[in-house]
Amino acid sequence: MSFQSHDALVKAVFAQRRHAEGLLKSLLPASVAGRLDWSSLELRPGSFVDPSLRARHTDLLFSVQSPEQSVLLYVLVEHQSTVDPMMPLRAVIYAGRVWDRYLSDHPGDASPPAVLPIVLHHGRKPWSAPTQLHEVVCRDRTLADGVAERMIQLDLVVHEVSEASCLALHRRGMLTALGTLALLLLDKARQSDDILADLRRWxxxxxxxxxxxxxxxxxxxxxxxxxxxxxxxxxxxxxxxxxxxxxxxxxxxxxxxxxxxxxxxxxxxxxxxxxxxxxxxxxxxxxxxxxxxxxx
Known part of the structure; x- marks a missing residue:
């Protein structure tokens, strides 16, 4: 039931553009966020997570336009209290599925969109797993030095959900009140000693x-x-x-x-x-x- 509740909350709130937009803007580098036409932001259908991992991850896919091309923002919400050391590899697999669906839907299109994976983590401890693909698949450091730059490049954007970060984003006008409250609940509900005291603060x-x-x-x-x-x-x-x-x-x-x-x-x-x-x-x-x- 816990996962279903997390999944339902994330999708009910952040599937709505007005709640998702500010969060996505805040997670991307300013140089990227500033190039995107946020009025074009749309939720895309479907999930790309392995069925066996749907108790661990919720995913949302958004499209947004830059002056030159379409960009797909792929948001993975990590629901477990422990980090997933395979997340960079999973993100590459999921991104591949996104591209595969795009090519199926747009046969002959020679300009597929960029896919940017973003991870929201609300575990008990800070994210300590790798964020780059070569850190997962190249454990031989000597080998990694020669191979890393020649293999698929991925450096995950990982956002640690915390009360301080959520409230700071809300004060800056980046997160709506409901978006802030949803993230606070994801962060606190499972581990709080007194959720009623938390609610009084909110x-x-x-x-x-x-x-x-x-x-x-x-x-x-x-x-x-x-x-x-x-x-x-x-x-x-x-x-x-x-x-x-x-x-x-x-x-x-x-x-x-x-x-x-x-x-x-x-x-x-x-x-x-x-x-x-x-x-x-x-x-x-x-x-x-x-x-x-x-x-x-």
Missing amino acids: VGLMRVVLSEPSGIAALAMVVQYIVEVTGTPTGDLETLLVSELGPGGEEAFVTGAEQLREEGRMQGLERGLAQGREEGRRAERARLLIKLLDAR
Whole structure:
């Protein structure tokens, strides 16, 4: 369930151009990003990841135009807490599949697009695996010195997802509020000791998300992700959203809960709600008892 939740969150948010554009701009060298016509950015269909690795990687393919040619931006999101030492080789294989599909769709085209692989990593530790292909396939360093420049060249763009980097990109206007919140959740949800404390730090982002035309639906998606990926008591989550965001937070929670129920994943949520409400009733009874004792 965890992978499906990560995959759904990434695709629901970053398949939308307005959320993807700023992130992609921020990940490319300025000399490259400045040459691209971002108004031409489009999501392309399909996945190029091996079926056996789809629990580890989510991929998105975008096309964008430069003055001279089309460029394909291939984004791989690494969901495992450990890094994949084979990632440069996998990126070459996946890029080959992208080109193969392009040539099948455009027979006779002698000007295939450039494919730029980008990796988003949200593991527990910083990326420590190779980023260049020759580091994977040429372990003999003496051999590598003579072969590296004559083989396929690949130097992965790897972006470490962290709270500091996400918030910095948001402050610079590169990431939308929902894009920032999605990356923060990818980074924190699996490993946080207190996701509710994290959410309190991000209340400002949630308010911005809620203020947008599709804000309720977006925040409902966030609710679903938190419920599925963390062990947060849902009664506590509901209380936080209502107290910090008011009626909009309550509506988002209820909408997310209804969607989970429709998808058959509601049993745990309902148990959590019942537990949270019972705890609330016990706390209220204790408060009234203390008040009565004080009155005596």
